[in-house]
Amino acid sequence: MALRIGVVGAGGRMGRQLIQAVQTADGVELGAAFERKGSTLIGSDAGELAGIGHIGVSVEENLAACADNFDVLIDFTRPEGSLEHLACCVEKGKNVILGTTGFDDTGKAAIQAAAEKIGIVFASNYSVGVNLVFKLLEKAAKVMGDYCDIEIIEAHHRHKVDAPSGTALSMGEHIAKTLGRDLKTHGVFCREGITGERKRDEIGFSTIRAADVVGEHTVWFADIGERVEIAHKASSRMTFANGAVRAAKWIADKKQGLFDMTDVLDLNNL
Ligand SMILES: NC(=O)C1=CN([C@@H]2O[C@H](COP(=O)(O)OP(=O)(O)OC[C@H]3O[C@@H](n4cnc5c(N)ncnc54)[C@H](OP(=O)(O)O)[C@@H]3O)[C@@H](O)[C@H]2O)C=CC1
Numbered sequence: 001m002a003l004r005i006g007v008v009g010a011g012g013r014m015g016r017q018l019i020q021a022v023q024t025a026d027g028v029e030l031g032a033a034f035e036r037k038g039s040t041l042i043g044s045d046a047g048e049l050a051g052i053g054h055i056g057v058s059v060e061e062n063l064a065a066c067a068d069n070f071d072v073l074i075d076f077t078r079p080e081g082s083l084e085h086l087a088c089c090v091e092k093g094k095n096v097i098l099g100t101t102g103f104d105d106t107g108k109a110a111i112q113a114a115a116e117k118i119g120i121v122f123a124s125n126y127s128v129g130v131n132l133v134f135k136l137l138e139k140a141a142k143v144m145g146d147y148c149d150i151e152i153i154e155a156h157h158r159h160k161v162d163a164p165s166g167t168a169l170s171m172g173e174h175i176a177k178t179l180g181r182d183l184k185t186h187g188v189f190c191r192e193g194i195t196g197e198r199k200r201d202e203i204g205f206s207t208i209r210a211a212d213v214v215g216e217h218t219v220w221f222a223d224i225g226e227r228v229e230i231a232h233k234a235s236s237r238m239t240f241a242n243g244a245v246r247a248a249k250w251i252a253d254k255k256q257g258l259f260d261m262t263d264v265l266d267l268n269n270l
């Protein structure tokens with residue numbers, strides 16, 4: 001029997017891609033689709049919303065009332081919405097694929113607590129390439145990190161509401177962990193005015209927001225006389241959507257626990 005996927009934020013940029021990805025993947029089907037209460041999209045057909053034609057699944061507004069229609073929920077929305085959806089999934093015993101970025105520490109603690117009751121994959125980026133890059137960054141940090149300047153540069157579309165991107169923060173965390181640094185004290189997120197010279201052990205972040213950029217990340221490991229750049233460029237949101245569907249299949253039989261995409265892709269023993 002096919003795994004039934006629920007998609008919240010069905011009308012969003014990622015929501016529409018997720019509906020398409022679910023409908024084209026093997027072994028899964030769209031069980032339910034949701035939008036915010038009061039949205040004009042409630043009652044519309046999820047397939048038509050996603051541009052793939054009528055599929056007979058209408059967009060609903062009450063997650064709890066329709067929880068019997070899906071096995072795993074995929075959520076790429078906003079932190080406040082995701083935390084409500086998560087509470088509902090704990091109540092109903094449904095596993096969750098969480099792609100939303102921009103959580104504060106309280107939100108992250110709530111996700112951790114929820115993962116004691118249900119299975120959650122929580123990843124800032126569901127593409128295979130970015131998760132490989134996380135591992136390459138650990139290697140580069142081991143070789144060069146103690147003596148070179150590390151800078152993370154990210155670019156996204158003009159509609160993105162959080163900065164730096166979740167992926168850039170994850171990159172910083174992978175590097176900081178490898179080097180025994182704390183990103184809270186070593187991360188530099190803004191430079192303006194008389195900043196003083198760069199501290200050797202800071203990890204800098206720069207953000208670009210422009211037009212329709214899907215998602216680009218470059219990390220510099222810069223020494224005097226040479227520089228290594230490790231970069232990833234996403235050219236389609238379908239790469240994130242396909243990754244999320246892959247994660248949904250992977251989490252389906254897990255009872256509880258907090259995982260990320262490196263677990264799904266089995267990259268942690270490379
Ligand atoms: N992990 C990954 O690989 C990726 C993560 N993302 C992240 O996914 C999230 C969504 O991105 P994107 O699709 O571009 O954003 P959009 O703004 O296009 O879509 C967000 C969707 O969520 C809905 N929504 C917003 N707030 C709430 C709420 N409180 N409760 C329920 N639904 C809500 C919106 O409805 P409405 O229109 O009515 O506001 C909309 O349908 C972002 O956090 C982004 O950073 C994006 C791409 C890849």
Ligand SMILES: O=C(O)C1=N[C@H](C(=O)O)C[C@H](O)C1
Pocket residue numbers: 101124125156160164165166167168214215216
């Ligand atoms: O908002 C986006 O679009 C994206 N958000 C994620 C992030 O914050 O890292 C992932 C991807 O880069 C696209």
